[in-house]
Amino acid sequence: MPRRGVRAACAMHHGCMLLSRLAQVSQEVAATSARSRKIGLLAELFRDADADDVPIVIPYLAGRLPQGRLGVGWKVLSRPVAPAAEPALTVREVHALLTELGEVSGTGAQERRARLVGELMAAATAEEQRFLLGLITGEVRQGALDAVAVEGLARATGAPAADVRRAVMLAGSLQTVAQALLARGPEALEGFRLTVGRPVLPMLAHTAASVSEAVDKLGVCAVEEKLDGIRVQLHRDGDDVRVYTRTLDDITDRLPELTGAALDLKGERFILDGEVIALDGAGRPRSFQETAGRVGSRVDVVTAARTVPVSPVFFDALSVDGQDLLDLPFAERHAELARLVPEPMRVRRTLVDGPADLSAAERFLADTLERGHEGVVIKALDAPYSAGRRGASWLKVKPVHTLDLVVLAAEWGHGRRTGKLSNLHLGARDADGSFAMLGKTFKGMTDAMLAWQTERLRELAVEDDGHVVTVRPELVVEIAYDGLQRSTRYPAGVTLRFARVVRYREDKAAAEADTVATLLAAHREVTR
Numbered sequence: 001m002p003r004r005g006v007r008a009a010c011a012m013h014h015g016c017m018l019l020s021r022l023a024q025v026s027q028e029v030a031a032t033s034a035r036s037r038k039i040g041l042l043a044e045l046f047r048d049a050d051a052d053d054v055p056i057v058i059p060y061l062a063g064r065l066p067q068g069r070l071g072v073g074w075k076v077l078s079r080p081v082a083p084a085a086e087p088a089l090t091v092r093e094v095h096a097l098l099t100e101l102g103e104v105s106g107t108g109a110q111e112r113r114a115r116l117v118g119e120l121m122a123a124a125t126a127e128e129q130r131f132l133l134g135l136i137t138g139e140v141r142q143g144a145l146d147a148v149a150v151e152g153l154a155r156a157t158g159a160p161a162a163d164v165r166r167a168v169m170l171a172g173s174l175q176t177v178a179q180a181l182l183a184r185g186p187e188a189l190e191g192f193r194l195t196v197g198r199p200v201l202p203m204l205a206h207t208a209a210s211v212s213e214a215v216d217k218l219g220v221c222a223v224e225e226k227l228d229g230i231r232v233q234l235h236r237d238g239d240d241v242r243v244y245t246r247t248l249d250d251i252t253d254r255l256p257e258l259t260g261a262a263l264d265l266k267g268e269r270f271i272l273d274g275e276v277i278a279l280d281g282a283g284r285p286r287s288f289q290e291t292a293g294r295v296g297s298r299v300d301v302v303t304a305a306r307t308v309p310v311s312p313v314f315f316d317a318l319s320v321d322g323q324d325l326l327d328l329p330f331a332e333r334h335a336e337l338a339r340l341v342p343e344p345m346r347v348r349r350t351l352v353d354g355p356a357d358l359s360a361a362e363r364f365l366a367d368t369l370e371r372g373h374e375g376v377v378i379k380a381l382d383a384p385y386s387a388g389r390r391g392a393s394w395l396k397v398k399p400v401h402t403l404d405l406v407v408l409a410a411e412w413g414h415g416r417r418t419g420k421l422s423n424l425h426l427g428a429r430d431a432d433g434s435f436a437m438l439g440k441t442f443k444g445m446t447d448a449m450l451a452w453q454t455e456r457l458r459e460l461a462v463e464d465d466g467h468v469v470t471v472r473p474e475l476v477v478e479i480a481y482d483g484l485q486r487s488t489r490y491p492a493g494v495t496l497r498f499a500r501v502v503r504y505r506e507d508k509a510a511a512e513a514d515t516v517a518t519l520l521a522a523h524r525e526v527t528r
């Protein structure tokens with residue numbers, strides 16, 4: 001520091017934000033539990049911010065690193081460095097340096113990383129050092145920051161919050177919308193329209209404990225089979241077909257079957273929402289790993305498609321013939337879907353006439369489980385498509401409960417597992433954005449999973465004491481368990497019984513993991 005290139009770029013923008021401001025606001029937002037105060041703090045920050053700083057400011061406030069992994073360990077980070085007396089670092093300088101840090105590789109990488117961290121810390125004040133440490137180790141997480149930021153942006157720019165939310169869902173990125181809003185004002189929101197070829201975040205479901213609970217809540221509803229495959233969004237514009245995952249990755253090339261299916265449909269322009277799944281000759285689902293393998297690997301697509309062919313099964317239509325259907329009630333969207341997509345390519349469903357018709361819904365669930373699927377999704381017929389949100393109008397019911405937890409640390413294995421990171425420390429999200437450890441498991445992992453997790457966890461490591469490797473809390477893993485038991489050794493006062501790994505959920509971010517509160521609510525009998 002100072003890094004000349006970055007400084008020069010910054011000097012041209014008078015509004016270049018100082019890191020000290022960001023650190024200060026971050027602390028204030030964390031310290032208050034009042035949502036309106038958080039919104040006010042963020043609105044004030046956004047008003048002062050340069051539009052180009054905002055795509056950095058938002059993830060840093062939320063505790064996310066846009067660079068992904070930095071490869072810097074605790075040993076390097078915790079080395080004491082005399083702090084700067086005066087704040088001078090800009091947010092953009094820090095971002096450039098962390099980006100450079102993330103790109104360091106090859107021989108001498110460790111020394112080079114240590115030197116960069118030293119430079120960064122020496123340029124930071126004591127308060128900024130604390131902020132950076134929290135950011136890099138992933139300890140600082142502001143849960144739900146994005147929702148508060150949407151409101152803050154609305155207040156700072158005078159745009160209606162609902163319009164900002166809709167733009168974010170259509171853009172699939174809060175940062176993009178924030179930048180456009182601050183650069184051009186509320187009119188910029190008109191640029192974010194549903195467009196064939198541009199993916200939007202999918203609508204998600206809440207959990208219901210039983211079919212009757214769901215039908216009670218929703219009244220007249222559709223009960224649909226819940227297929228345990230991979231969520232896909234299919235876009236067709238003439239001959240151009242694109243397939244996106246739930247995290248908006250383009251996987252068109254990996255699933256040639258979907259391009260074929262899209263081109264066979266009668267419509268020329270549409271966006272469909274559904275699941276892709278590998279079925280056996282009898283139409284029963286093959287293992288989830290087989291479906292996931294098709295989506296996860298790019299190697300020899302032709303052979304893969306021959307050995308494990310997958311089928312698309314659609315359940316919603318977002319756009320047909322250039323008409324945006326998002327705000328239409330589900331019943332009307334489904335009518336469009338049925339017009340376009342023939343029966344075998346749509347999920348099975350039954351319509352239920354409210355609680356009086358409960359037995360029909362229960363029979364449908366039993367039949368769906370019988371056919372090897374994991375449960376049902378029960379949907380209100382009058383609800384719009386709330387992209388990117390866990391709408392209250394989709395409720396999933398599954399007999400087997402699993403948890404999506406975050407790996408906090410892992411222990412080096414023994415015997416057959418020497419050299420592998422084996423025993424996982426599992427955490428659930430807590431109200432303050434941190435993670436509470438719920439227990440450990442080394443069960444349920446295949447050899448391939450062990451090898452994979454060892455490699456991934458080493459990349460995320462922040463500390464290794466030779467026994468336990470502490471990692472940035474980023475990997476989400478799906479855990480099956482037999483219940484909870486009280487334990488004073490864990491912060492939530494409970495631990496999982498017979499926890500075992502089902503699969504890694506790379507499609508989920510740590511912020512989407514299950515919370516301590518929902519876990520305790522689901523096991524009230526243990527905690528009472």
Ligand SMILES: Nc1ncnc2c1ncn2[C@@H]1O[C@H](COP(=O)(O)OP(=O)(O)OP(=O)(O)O)[C@@H](O)[C@H]1O
Binds near residue numbers: 204275
């Ligand atoms: N008929 C259906 N309607 C909606 N989603 C379905 C349907 N069948 C299967 N799904 C899948 O179920 C998911 C909805 O569950 P949810 O939004 O809670 O995500 P999730 O946490 O990944 O769910 P889970 O962990 O239960 O698989 C969808 O993302 C989709 O992939």
